[in-house]
Amino acid sequence: MGIVYSNDSTAIAYDKAGSGLPLILVDGALCSRTNGPNGPLAALLQQHFTVFTYDRRGRGDSGDMKPYDIEREVEDIAALIEEAGGSAFVYGISSGAALALEAANRLSSIKKLALYEAPFVVDNSRTPVPEDYMEQMEGLLTSGRRSAAVKHFMRKGVGLPAPIVAIMPLMPAWSKLKAVAHTLPYDTLLTLDHQRGSALTLNRWSSITVPTLVAVGGKSPAWMRNAMQSLADVLPSAKLETLEGQTHIVKPAALAPILNNYFLK
Known part of the structure; x- marks a missing residue:
């Protein structure tokens, strides 16, 4: 385990494995580097990349500091990128995909971006998240x-x-x-601002020009597939890829070849 210190001095714990260009994996809700899909995924990617998994602030061995702000989490990723040599690829899953988008919107050090099923609700195919x-x-x-x-x-x-x-x-x-x-x-x-049933809020990221892969499971519900199509439409340099047979609980063995192919191009 390694430690980097974010801009507000919060300690961020990470693991590093493999060799090659650096790739940072960003977890979704309730996950950490030892509990969630990114650990097994890293094991399949480390043949081609130097893979960083980390505990988002407040989780695992990482510290935390109040009050929370999205900018602090972006600074955590910036600190990891600096540790990785100054530039990196970034992959995010679920709400981690939303965080990866925020990071790409603010950091020029992200060279390629990959996203799996950011949990946005952009139409009436699912009940929006309640106001309260x-x-x-x-x-x-x-x-x-x-x-x-x-x-x-x-x-x-x-x-x-x-x-x-x-x-x-x-x-x-x-x-x-x-x-x-x-x-x-x-x-x-x-995520909450993008779970109200409108795709217009996705325009927040319309200025992200870094190459982006937007991936979705073929067996995921319509609301998720619609949201990822809308996101890919908004991002200027994005392509949408559907992983047939997969759901939000994507299998690392199905996802790793897609990421390998994309990041190694």
Whole structure:
């Protein structure tokens, strides 16, 4: 494990593996470098790249500093890029894709960008995230109800059916999810403005000219596929790729060849 210090002196923990051009993997909500899809993905990418996985602030071995601001998370990525040699490729999944977009909008050191299923709601194919979603989330966390906060995220944020959410506390990983529940508002700030049922908010990133791969699972719901098509349409140098047979829980073995092919071109 290595440590870099962000602009506000927050310690950001990372792992580095492989050789080749640097590639930074950005996690989505509730994940970290030891719990989530990017660890197994890194193992498949390290043959061609120097792969950095890291704990986003507030998670794992990384520090945190209040108040939270999206700019601080962008500065965390900037610190990792500096550690990597001054430029890097960046891949983000789910709300990590939204963070990667924010980073590409502000950092010229990102040379190529790849995104998998940023959780945007841009039309009426899914119920928008409720107006009071963040207020409810913060209320649950303030009262120490971490389990309820994770359920709130899964039900109202992700849109999972209530019966599935009800049994999720039986999963072995539930305790790990609760441990980082306090970071859910961070992911909410990254995504909430783009979950209201309109594609117009995506114009925020229309000035990103870095080559971008926008990927989506062929078995993901229509609202997600529509959102990624809209995002690819907004980004000037983007192409959309559909991974047939995949969902939001994308298999690293299906994703790694796509990323290898894209970043090595």
